Amino acid sequence: MLTLVAIGGAIGAVLRYLVGEWLPNDFPWGTLTVNLIGSLLLGMIVGLSVSEEMALLLGTGLMGAFTTMSAYSVDIVKLFDEGKFGTTSVYIIMTLIGCPLLAYVGWKFSTQFA
Numbered sequence: 464m465l466t467l468v469a470i471g472g473a474i475g476a477v478l479r480y481l482v483g484e485w486l487p488n489d490f491p492w493g494t495l496t497v498n499l500i501g502s503l504l505l506g507m508i509v510g511l512s513v514s515e516e517m518a519l520l521l522g523t524g525l526m527g528a529f530t531t532m533s534a535y536s537v538d539i540v541k542l543f544d545e546g547k548f549g550t551t552s553v554y555i556i557m558t559l560i561g562c563p564l565l566a567y568v569g570w571k572f573s574t575q576f577a
Contacts, residue, residue: 464519471524479529491538491554494531495561501530502562506569511576 483493505526508518535558542551 464516467516467520468524468527471520471526472528473524475525475528475530478525479531490550491535491542494534494538495554495557498530498532498535498558499561499565501526503565503569505530506566506571507573508569510570510573 479493479497482497486492486496505522508522508526513521539551539555542554
């Protein structure tokens, strides 16, 4: 079981890094993008009621390493420290509304196929 989490985590971490490198850094686009996509995909994984093994590989491992609450938190602190209060507010709102909404959409969409 631990091997499945490790394999998924390794893939998720590499994907997280690549998304961050691919997007511009004038705003925390990388963190926002992986958190939004990860919420959608995790919602789909949960909605599909996958096996315990697939849940560990894809949910805990892949999505756990792909998404990032810690980077989100540090992004907020940095933006706030730089005096970018409007940008900080937009980032918080986009994440707090977008992530649960996309998780719900993914879950509802995938339950149609489960």
